[in-house]
Amino acid sequence: MSKRKSSGSAVVSESVCYSELQKCLREQIYKISAPCDVDGESDLDKPRRHLLDLIQRCSSMGESNSALIIGPRGAGKTMLLSSVLEDLKENRDFRDNVLEVHLNGLLQTDDRIALKEITRQLQLENVVGDRVFGSFADNLAFLLEALKKGSRDSQAVLFVLEEFDLFAHHKNQTLLYNLFDIAQSQQAPITVIGLTCRLDVIELLEKRVKSRFSHRQIHLFNSLTFDQYLEVFESLLTLPSELRDKKFCAKWNKHVQNLSEDQGVTSILKKLYDTSKDIRTLKTFLMLPVARINPSHPRLEMADFVEAHKLLTADSKSNTLHGLSVLELCLVVAMRRLSDIFVNQPFNFQMVYNEYQKFVQTRSHAVQSFDRPVVLKAFEHLQQMELVRAAEGSGTGGRGQKEFRPMLLMIDKSQLMQAIQKYPACPTEVKHWANTL
DSSP: OHHHHHHHHHHHHHHHHHHHHHHHHHHHHHSSSOOHHHHTOHHHHHHHHHHHHHHHHHHHHOOOEEEEEEOOTTSSHHHHHHHHHHHHTTSHHHHHHEEEEEEETTTOOSHHHHHHHHHHHTTOHHHHTTOOOSSHHHHHHHHHHHTBOSSSOBOEEEEEEETHHHHTTSGGGHHHHHHHHHHHHTSSOEEEEEEESOTTHHHHSOHHHHHHSOOOEEEOOOOOOHHHHHHHHHHHHOOOTTSSOHHHHHHHHHHHHHHHHOHHHHHHHHHHHHHOOOHHHHHHHHHHHHHTOBTTBOSOOHHHHHHHHHHHTOOHHHHHHTTSOHHHHHHHHHHHHHHHHTTTOOBOHHHHHHHHHHHHHHTTTTSOOOOHHHHHHHHHHHHHTTSEEEOTTOOOOOTTOGGGOOEEEOOOHHHHHHHHHHSTTOOHHHHHHHHTO
């Protein structure tokens, strides 16, 4: 009986260790923050200080400002802003004096929706009630006026506009105009921070909006070297020393260190680095291997990284081709042949049908022939799957003209060949026809 208990407690201890391991690694991978190795980098230090100073002045001195954080996707714009706000929130005065409003151009698709969201986040629905305003500016001014305390001072408001360039497409850019106008005229202490991946975002602004913007721009670019990238990989998988089982922690960290020196793993990471340097892609890549860790699979294996890389870099169009019928696959091969013959010039259904008929007639003993209406239906299905699209300027065409509408194929030769090799039970004749491309 005592043996069973002792063996049971050992199993529980091991399962607890792996449970803590999973929890810790998932927190490190899923959270939006820079790993410790990147936090101290000089290319993030200067923008961080600039942004910290900008928001702090609004909180402590009531100074209004506006700024844009510009950089490619995955460069760390949201991470930078989040880490700055996290630091500032440690100060009680900042928490008491500053309200945050977060808007996203993908969600707030027009100014009316954006204003409702501002009202909701400022918790002023009861103050507004059924009140009717003459204009957008009056409504926004009323909201900011409602935030005033007993004295003349208002509470500072930080507006964060994600996907800033999409707000520039709103009618008359009313939201941007009013926010920048309030910031410039110091009507209330507000700071407007826009995040965008478009370098030409200033050119999208109307003249009246542009003149009220402070033209502060913080540019972020991912300049990690491969050695730094490896350090980030190691830091994301390294366990902190706070874990209860120190021996297990040291053993795991040694395993991670060996992984980062393994040639097979570094070659996969090099491919990933060459494709995209951003940390977000690396974190996505690590999700699958980390999710598989358990007592029966205690270590990260080379096969886990190979499969994760394969899933991450999978070609969606090649995968779509695996679900096509043999007839639809034949039509794709016929269209690829026409694109090669006419050097990427548009083709129409009639040309594709003639090419398909030639193939069927020469191999009638091995390939099933279909009637024209069936072939047309298969062609239309390829259009619905967006593997084929109408050529620009071709129009939609009238009734009875769809067979002659100029079309373009959206699949290149390498994608087609890759799909045919993996196509389940692909007829040999179709394979040979594709190989003649």
